[in-house]
Amino acid sequence: MLPPAAVFRFPWEVNSVKEGESVRTFGRFLPLFRLVCYQPDESRATLTAQHASKEHPVLVHTQFVEPFNPIIGAQYLVLGETENYEGVGVVVRARVLNCVDGVNIALLQKAVTEQRSFFTERECKQPEEFSKSLL
Amino acid sequence: MDPGEEPPSMLWGLDPIFSAFARLFVSDILQMTESTQVPGIYFYNWHPIYKVDVLGTVVYKRERDDFFCYGVDDGTGVINCLCWKSNLLKEEEDPRTSGAAHSDAALGGFNPVAELKKLRQNQQKRCRLEIGELLRVRGRVKTSRQQREIMASTFYKVDDPMMAVQIAWMMEVPQLYRQFYDKRFQLDAAGSAESSLCKATNLIKDFLKQRLVTKFRPYDVQDLLQPLIAARLQTTATEQEPVAGPSGRQQLSHLLKEVLQVLQNDGVVYRKVKSQDEVYHVTLQDKDLFIAVKDVIREDSRREKYAESGCHVLHILSAVRQRYSLNLTKAALELVLKTLECDSDIVSTSDSHYVAL
Numbered sequence: 001m002l003p004p005a006a007v008f009r010f011p012w013e014v015n016s017v018k019e020g021e022s023v024r025t026f027g028r029f030l031p032l033f034r035l036v037c038y039q040p041d042e043s044r045a046t047l048t049a050q051h052a053s054k055e056h057p058v059l060v061h062t063q064f065v066e067p068f069n070p071i072i073g074a075q076y077l078v079l080g081e082t083e084n085y086e087g088v089g090v091v092v093r094a095r096v097l098n099c100v101d102g103v104n105i106a107l108l109q110k111a112v113t114e115q116r117s118f119f120t121e122r123e124c125k126q127p128e129e130f131s132k133s134l135l
Numbered sequence: 136m137d138p139g140e141e142p143p144s145m146l147w148g149l150d151p152i153f154s155a156f157a158r159l160f161v162s163d164i165l166q167m168t169e170s171t172q173v174p175g176i177y178f179y180n181w182h183p184i185y186k187v188d189v190l191g192t193v194v195y196k197r198e199r200d201d202f203f204c205y206g207v208d209d210g211t212g213v214i215n216c217l218c219w220k221s222n223l224l225k226e227e228e229d230p231r232t233s234g235a236a237h238s239d240a241a242l243g244g245f246n247p248v249a250e251l252k253k254l255r256q257n258q259q260k261r262c263r264l265e266i267g268e269l270l271r272v273r274g275r276v277k278t279s280r281q282q283r284e285i286m287a288s289t290f291y292k293v294d295d296p297m298m299a300v301q302i303a304w305m306m307e308v309p310q311l312y313r314q315f316y317d318k319r320f321q322l323d324a325a326g327s328a329e330s331s332l333c334k335a336t337n338l339i340k341d342f343l344k345q346r347l348v349t350k351f352r353p354y355d356v357q358d359l360l361q362p363l364i365a366a367r368l369q370t371t372a373t374e375q376e377p378v379a380g381p382s383g384r385q386q387l388s389h390l391l392k393e394v395l396q397v398l399q400n401d402g403v404v405y406r407k408v409k410s411q412d413e414v415y416h417v418t419l420q421d422k423d424l425f426i427a428v429k430d431v432i433r434e435d436s437r438r439e440k441y442a443e444s445g446c447h448v449l450h451i452l453s454a455v456r457q458r459y460s461l462n463l464t465k466a467a468l469e470l471v472l473k474t475l476e477c478d479s480d481i482v483s484t485s486d487s488h489y490v491a492l
Contacts, residue, residue, distance in 0.1 A: 002206045002213045003194050005161070024192075024210065065267075077298070079192060079208070079267070096192060096267035102297040111305035115210070118309035122317065 003095065006079045008112045011049035012056040015090050017082050023092060024079040026100065026108065027058050044091075047076055049105075061093040074101040142320075144172050147183040150320045156188035156273045157316065158308050161212035164189070164276060165283050177276055181319055187285060188273045189214070190293065190304045193264045203262070205290075207270055210305075215284040216272045218262070261291045269293040269301065331367060335360050335394045340403060349420040352413055357391055364390065402466030409462055418467045419474060427459040428471050432481055433491040445488035448472070 006022040014025055027047030043063040049056050060078055062068065079096035147153050159167075159179060164187055167177035176185050194213060195206025203218040264270055274287040293300055339356055342348070364387045395415065398404045404415040418424065431454040435446045452468050472489060475481045481489045 002215065003208075005208055005212045006192075006194070006210065008210050079194070095194060098267055100296065100298050104297070104299075104302065107302050108298060111302045114309055115305050118312065122312075 006095075008115070010051065010109070010112070011047065011058050012051045012054075014056075014058050014082065014092065017090070019082055019084045019090075022079075022081050024077060024096075025058060025092070026075060026077045026103070026105070027056075045070065045097075047078065059088060059091040060097070061091050062097060063093075065094050065097040068097060071099060071101065074099050075103050075105070076100065077103075141170060141172060141178065142181060142183065144170075144176075144183075147176070150182055152182045152184060152315060152320070156186050157182075157184050158188045158304075158311055159184070159316065160308065161189060161191065161207065161209045161214045163211075164214060164285075165212050167276070169278060175275070175277065180317055182316060184276070186273065186275050186288075188271075189216070189285065190269065190271045190301065193266055193268050193270050196264065196266060203264075205264060205270055205272075207272060207285075215282065216270070216274070216287050216290065217277075217284055218272070218287040218290045220262070221258070264292050269295050331363055332390070332393055332397065335363055335390055336397050338363070339394055339398065343403070343417050343420075347420060348417050350407075350414050350416045352415070353391055353395065357387065360387055360390055360394070399464065400466060402464060402468070402470040405460075405464050405467040406462050407460045418470050424455075424459060424463070424467075425471060425475065427455055428468070429475065429480055429491065431455055431458065432489055436490045441490070445482075445484035445490040448487045448489070451489065 004022045006024040009017060009023040009025045011025050011027045014023060017023060025047075027049040043061060043066060045060045045062050047058045047060055049058070058078070060080070061083070064080075077096070077098045077100045078092050078094050079098075080092045080094040083091050083093055085091055142150075157179070163179055164177075167179045167184065170176040170178060170183070176183050178184065189207055189209060191207040191209035193205045194208045195204075195215075197204040201220055203220065205216045205218060206213050207216050269292065270290060271293050272285055272287045272290045274285045274289070277284055277286050295301055338359055342356065342359055343351075364383050367386070395404070398415075399406075402418055404417055406414065407416050407421075408414070416424075428451065431451055432446055435441045435450070435454070441450075448465070448468065451472070452463065452465055455468065456463050472481065472483075476483055476489070479492065481491050483489050
């Protein structure tokens, strides 16, 4: 069985998605001296991204992608399902955790926005005609 | 899309997207309707499509003896891709060849066996993907057991450590949609203004040829174009709501003007005298012009200066202009020269020099 499609979500949006939804998001591994980091014994890692002068941490469950080589401070792309835990908040259970250090974050953001605006534009423009052509 | 609305299969090949690998979003590939006329052909927005090009992350894999099955996720959907193993991949490593390769490699120089082994290893690396790696697939869309999948004709792993390829793809695909996939393909898309000019030009040309017209005035041929304008008015009237536009009369004179310009540019007609009275001479029917051109070439070919190399086109043009008509165009002269050469009255010595026989 194929897993559901993982839609791109920005790190600052992950906390607002529905439970069980598949997401792919990106972020930087928090440096060790921060409070949250990669905890191998609990299979839990924290990614963070900066947006609008705020740090947005994303909790990642890494059980499915272990063993992996955590590079502290590097950019990672996570693909997985969201789960909601009481007291902890949203955790992404990673199916894929790729190191993409050096990625042009600004361009990636632009590409994601571009794709989203294309879809909204398409739905607005021809909701009837388009659904008719697909059905 | 109703089955009855499908474009007729005879016209599919005229849609350029039909013969291309369409870079569609996976979600659209999954939702396209299959043709009722020919299974294996799908429609996206009335475009017939049977092969696609996809880039995405592998999120599922299964390996069989003959093929790999990868689930590819491009962020909009997940689709199964059937990737057949090539013979290079299937062959088990033969201990004898590997042993030979080692001994030869030690000698240095080019070793085909070792190179082939390297090639095989490379291919294996490119074809065997793990979950999380990026895959590019091109192939036919197929529906088997009610599941849509891609039968890969080409597939390979893409090394994209900084997501440059993925980002470029994400930026490019919406553009492709806007420019091509989301535009309805219309057979008569190019047939509005441009080809009606073509049609009109051919109509006038045929008329001149059939009737051996030597000269004419615009209003003599104007009526020939009337049916074209009428047809155009009719189609616009049925397709759109009536808009304030040029009247039929204006359109007619405009079209005629364009046609005459094309004919003049081609040298089919020319105006011997530029005056109020708009008279057009048909180049090929102008006997006097032919005589004048022949005379010029014959006389000048005798002169020592031109005897060897022949007269240049521009020289002939200026001579004929002085002698016959100041308004003769180069295109018209070239048409005359071509005809004279076909009749073996003159011979070209280079692509722009002529001598008389």
